[in-house]
Amino acid sequence: xxxxxxxxxxxxxxxxxxxxxxxxxxxxxxxxxxxxxxxxxxxxxxxxxxxxxxxxxxxxxxxxxxxxxxxxxxxxxxxxxxxxxxxxxxxxxxxxxxxxxxxxxxxxxxxxxxxxxxxxxxxxxxxxxxxxxxxxxxxxxxxxxxxxxxxxxxxxxxxxxxxxxxxxxxxxxxxxxxxxxxxxxxxxxxxxxxxxxxxxxxxxxxxxxxxxxxxxxxxxxxxxxxxxxxxxxxxxxxxxxxxxxxxxxxxxxxxxxxxxxxxxxxxxxxxxxxxxxxxxxxxxxxxxxxxxxxxxxxxxxxxxxxxxxxxxxxxxxxxxxxxxxxxxxxxxxxxxxxxxxxxxxxxxxxxxxxxxxxxxxxxxxxxxxxxxxxxxxxxxxxxxxxxxxxxxxxxxxxxxxxxx
Amino acid sequence: xxxxxxxxxxxxxxxxxxxxxxxxxxxxxxxxxxxxxxxxxxxxxxxxxxxxxxxxxxxxxxxxxxxxxxxxxxxxxxxxxxxxxxxxxxxxxxxxxxxxxxxxxxxxxxxxxxxxxxxxxxxxxxxxxxxxxxxxxxxxxxxxxxxxxxxxxxxxxxxxxxxxxxxxxxxxxxxxxxxxxxxxxxxxxxxxxxxxxxxxxxxxxxxxxxxxxxxxxxxxxxxxxxxxxxxxxxxxxxxxxxxxxxxxxxxxxxxxxxxxxxxxxxxxxxxxxxxxxxxxxxxxxxxxxxxxxxxxxxxxxxxxxxxxxxxxxxxxxxxxxxxxxxxxxxxxxxxxxxxxxxxxxxxxxxxxxxxxxxxxxxxxxxxxxxxxxxxxxxxxxxxxxxxxxxxxxxxxxxxxxxxx
Numbered sequence: 001x002x003x004x005x006x007x008x009x010x011x012x013x014x015x016x017x018x019x020x021x022x023x024x025x026x027x028x029x030x031x032x033x034x035x036x037x038x039x040x041x042x043x044x045x046x047x048x049x050x051x052x053x054x055x056x057x058x059x060x061x062x063x064x065x066x067x068x069x070x071x072x073x074x075x076x077x078x079x080x081x082x083x084x085x086x087x088x089x090x091x092x093x094x095x096x097x098x099x100x101x102x103x104x105x106x107x108x109x110x111x112x113x114x115x116x117x118x119x120x121x122x123x124x125x126x127x128x129x130x131x132x133x134x135x136x137x138x139x140x141x142x143x144x145x146x147x148x149x150x151x152x153x154x155x156x157x158x159x160x161x162x163x164x165x166x167x168x169x170x171x172x173x174x175x176x177x178x179x180x181x182x183x184x185x186x187x188x189x190x191x192x193x194x195x196x197x198x199x200x201x202x203x204x205x206x207x208x209x210x211x212x213x214x215x216x217x218x219x220x221x222x223x224x225x226x227x228x229x230x231x232x233x234x235x236x237x238x239x240x241x242x243x244x245x246x247x248x249x250x251x252x253x254x255x256x257x258x259x260x261x262x263x264x265x266x267x268x269x270x271x272x273x274x275x276x277x278x279x280x281x282x283x284x285x286x287x288x289x290x291x292x293x294x295x296x297x298x299x300x301x302x303x304x305x306x307x308x309x310x311x312x313x314x315x316x317x318x319x320x321x322x323x324x325x326x327x328x329x330x331x332x333x334x335x336x337x338x339x340x341x342x343x344x345x346x347x348x349x350x351x352x353x354x355x356x357x358x359x360x361x362x363x364x365x366x367x368x369x370x371x372x373x374x375x376x377x378x379x380x381x382x383x384x385x386x387x388x389x390x391x392x393x394x395x396x397x398x399x400x401x402x403x404x
Numbered sequence: 405x406x407x408x409x410x411x412x413x414x415x416x417x418x419x420x421x422x423x424x425x426x427x428x429x430x431x432x433x434x435x436x437x438x439x440x441x442x443x444x445x446x447x448x449x450x451x452x453x454x455x456x457x458x459x460x461x462x463x464x465x466x467x468x469x470x471x472x473x474x475x476x477x478x479x480x481x482x483x484x485x486x487x488x489x490x491x492x493x494x495x496x497x498x499x500x501x502x503x504x505x506x507x508x509x510x511x512x513x514x515x516x517x518x519x520x521x522x523x524x525x526x527x528x529x530x531x532x533x534x535x536x537x538x539x540x541x542x543x544x545x546x547x548x549x550x551x552x553x554x555x556x557x558x559x560x561x562x563x564x565x566x567x568x569x570x571x572x573x574x575x576x577x578x579x580x581x582x583x584x585x586x587x588x589x590x591x592x593x594x595x596x597x598x599x600x601x602x603x604x605x606x607x608x609x610x611x612x613x614x615x616x617x618x619x620x621x622x623x624x625x626x627x628x629x630x631x632x633x634x635x636x637x638x639x640x641x642x643x644x645x646x647x648x649x650x651x652x653x654x655x656x657x658x659x660x661x662x663x664x665x666x667x668x669x670x671x672x673x674x675x676x677x678x679x680x681x682x683x684x685x686x687x688x689x690x691x692x693x694x695x696x697x698x699x700x701x702x703x704x705x706x707x708x709x710x711x712x713x714x715x716x717x718x719x720x721x722x723x724x725x726x727x728x729x730x731x732x733x734x735x736x737x738x739x740x741x742x743x744x745x746x747x748x749x750x751x752x753x754x755x756x757x758x759x760x761x762x763x764x765x766x767x768x769x770x771x772x773x774x775x776x777x778x779x780x781x782x783x784x785x786x787x788x789x790x791x792x793x794x795x796x797x798x799x800x801x802x803x804x805x806x807x808x
Contacts, residue, residue, distance in 0.1 A: 016460040050480065056420040057484055058491035065490065068498050069483035072476040076454065079473035080461055086469065087462035094472050098502070099547060143503060 003035040003125070003166045007135065007157035010044035011174040012231035013077045022231060023084035025172070026130055030090065035125040039135045039160060040081055041153040042073025063108040067137070067147045071097070074134035074153075082132040092130040095121065098145060102138035102156070110149030111138060113156070116163040133160065151212025158215060162222045168239075169224050171211065172231035177238030178203060178210050180403040181255040181394050188395070188404045192253060193236075196243040199253045202346045202380045216240065243348050251356055252347035252401035257390050260312040261291070263340045263372060264319070268332030271304045278329055279306060282321050288314045292342065292375045292384060303332075307373055309384060312338055340372060341390040344382040345397055351378055363400040367392055407439040407529070407570045411539065411561035414448035415578040416635035417481045426635060427488035429576070430534055434494065439529040443539045443564060444485055445557040446477025467512040471541070471551045475501070478538035478557075486536040496534040499525065502549060506542035506560070514553030515542060517560070520567040537564065555616025562619060566626045572643075573628050575615065576635035581642030582607060582614050584807040585659040585798050592799070592808045596657060597640075600647040603657045606750045606784045620644065647752050655760055656751035656805035661794050664716040665695070667744045667776060670726070672736030675708045682733055683710060686725050692718045696746065696779045696788065707736075711777055713788060716742055744776060745794040748786040749801055755782055767804040771796055 006029065013019050022038075030036050050069050054061040078094040085092035100121065104111035121131045135153025138146050148155050154171060161169035176191055178200065183189040195203070197220035201213055210228055219226045219240065229237030269275055280290060291309045310318055315338050322334060350356040360381055364371060369392060373384040385393050398404055410433065417423050426442075434440050454473050458465040482498040489496035504525065508515035525535045539557025542550050552559050558575060565573035580595055582604065587593040599607070601624035605617055614632055623630045623644065633641030673679055684694060696713045714722055719742050726738060754760040764785055768775060773796060777788040789797050802808055 016457055019461065053420055053480075053484060054487060057423065057488045060491070061487045062490045065483045065487040065498060068500075069480060069487070072479040072483075075476040075479070076457075076473060079469045079476075080457060083458060083465045083469040083473070084461045086466045087464070094469060096472075096549075145500075 005161040005169045007039040009173045010041040014044035037131045039157040046073045071137040094132045097137035098139035104138035104146045106140045111146035113159045151215040154215035158218045161224045170227040200240045251349040258342040262312045262315045262338040264336045265307040266331040268303045270330045339387040341387045343393045409565040409573040411443040413577045414445040418448040441535045443561045450477045475541040498536045501541035502543040508542035508550045510544045515550035517563045555619040558619030562622045565628045574631040580634045604644045655753040662746040666716045666719045666742040668740045669711040670735040672707045674734045698777045743791040745791045747797045771800045
């Protein structure tokens with residue numbers, strides 16, 4: 001008998017009909033001889049409806065009450081799913097975060113899980129009961145409801161897999177798995193069978209919406225392999241696991257790209273210690289998220305250019321902040337380009353393979369694509385290109401690295 | 405400093421705008437120097453939306469999961485109200501039934517309150533905090549969420565008033581109070597300043613929708629005076645209290661009437677012991693609710709007529725059940741009238757005043773209204789009339805008993 005942790009996202013339980021389908025999936029998995037623990041998100045859309053109500057009450061709605069409000073969403077979906085499973089003739093019961101309890105810290109709206117009690121639920125599932133657990137929520141040491149913030153239900157699933165000592169965790173969602181690139185814009189995109197945590201982390205950060213980076217990180221830290229799969233097709237999806245579990249046949253696992261980026265260059269910045277800090281400190285304090293930063297060694301030792309990318313909506317705010325500090329920043333001029341995209345190739349295989357970099361640049365050169373900036377990490381190379389060349393770049397790279 | 409228990413019904417918190425208004429009412433009451441405990445229902449309509457979802461899952465949705473589902477409604481309204489109060493600059497926090505805890509028995513969907521812990525909340529309100537409590541819900545000894553069933557939030561308010569030793573409890577609702585008769589159909593209806601528990605119980609059972617009979621009974625048993633008032637007008641409403649608190653200037657306090665009644669008469673029933681039981685036992689077993697029952701002494705000692713009233717929707721089911729048992733029931737024929745109404749005059753003052761009965765009948769006779777059946781209790785006289793004469797009857801009686 002195997003113990004399974006199955007997580008169903010908001011779209012998988014987005015309607016009464018879908019909840020009934022999920023109940024059938026769970027029944028089938030139990031009949032195969034498994035113990036089942038299911039983690040459930042709020043029905044898709046319901047969290048936003050609640051959030052909108054809180055905003056109508058106050059622009060600055062109390063964090064602790066917000067958690068009380070939002071946690072009602074999973075309470076609804078869990079009760080409905082448990083009821084649907086009972087209706088199929090199985091034994092089932094729902095557990096709210098506070099009932100287990102899932103103990104968290106006191107960071108309301110972005111709490112971290114400290115401990116999960118397992119005794120009662122283990123007893124229940126060992127007697128053929130299906131345990132349904134609310135994702136995204138827990139209880140603080142002061143007895144108040146908390147929520148986990150971004151990627152919350154996936155984080156719950158990974159933590160539950162860890163505390164219940166299961167081998168893995170399955171994330172049922174509305175896509176078939178993780179793809180080599182976005183399947184909506186590129187028909188040659190292929191489903192990836194296995195991907196390493198590190199690669200998935202890069203994919204997640206760079207715009208693949210399958211799992212939030214926080215959840216991937218949690219599964220990596222706790223060494224819980226995650227199986228991302230469709231709640232509707234029944235097919236195998238993508239397994240996210242450690243590098244050692246993967247036979248890297250290909251250099252590159254996937255290609256991702258960002259949208260809504262903008263590039264700013266400060267030309268003729270005086271090259272002295274602390275200049276980068278002077279530029280970025282006021283931006284950070286004003287919640288402007290800096291992505292790529294490129295600064296070359298200056299040829300004459302006196303002046304250099306600093307280029308960085310930000311989200312497009314922050315561009316006018318950023319320029320104002322820099323101009324305001326012109327007195328002590330000292331630069332010749334600012335130039336900006338608000339229509340750029342970052343295209344990245346990701347693959348743990350590139351660590352042992354120095355040829356990847358020039359292959360990438362050659363592939364783009366063949367398409368006459370101008371590279372505006374370059375940034376690299378151990379398992380990723382990102383280039384900045386003009387936005388209208390994004391798809392051409394992705395297509396070329398997809399072919400070059402044998403992903404078609 | 406006075407401790408107030410204020411209960412806000414579903415229509416009073418039916419929208420974000422209304423919740424903001426309720427927050428202002430609470431602020432005002434606290435500024436008057438009171439400690440505030442507010443009990444809140446789910447936003448009007450939301451419980452039905454949840455109930456409909458459960459019905460789409462199963463005709464026989466699990467009771468325990470239904471309580472988990474429905475209790476999310478008050479969680480939402482309490483969090484929003486508490487957030488709105490905090491937004492006004494006050495200290496506030498919400499408590500779910502399980503957090504207090506409000507301990508109930510294990511009768512899911514119609515649980516009874518056993519105990520309410522008060523320590524934490526008393527500490528909070530004594531330090532200028534506004535305590536917001538979910539109505540309608542509690543927690544069973546096995547740690548699962550329960551709901552109280554019909555009239556639930558009013559029951560919560562009365563029980564909280566009792567356990568927190570307050571002098572009274574205020575029920576904020578969408579009407580101005582309890583009226584001498586339905587103000588929608590009778591323009592001469594007047595708001596009642598004070599009414600006894602017993603009278604209110606008769607009014608509630610007979611169709612005044614202000615409070616469920618179960619809640620009136622709870623306030624009577626616990627001797628908690630209830631002030632029913634409008635959440636919007638700010639005016640004083642109706643105080644429901646013990647008879648000893650009321651100066652009965654008038655014989656009759658109010659006039660109520662039922663809708664959707666039907667009358668069945670079994671003609672020529674053999675008059676022997678046990679016959680009434682034989683008639684009503686199969687009906688009771690089939691969940692048919694019998695209201696009035698009239699059986700005269702038979703003139704010849706052999707045969708008599710038995711008349712009773714039921715809800716109109718039960719009429720064909722009732723007739724079928726009786727005909728099925730004709731073998732041992734023995735009667736000559738069944739006649740039925742499915743368009744009748746019960747009109748009642750209610751007043752604790754009638755106990756000491758034998759003249760009320762004939763005054764009532766004379767008043768109706770003057771309007772040429774035919775009385776189909778009569779039923780009396782200590783503080784109530786009900787007559788059955790043809791449905792189309794209901795309003796004429798109410799109007800005549802309203803005038804006769806000085807209520808205009």
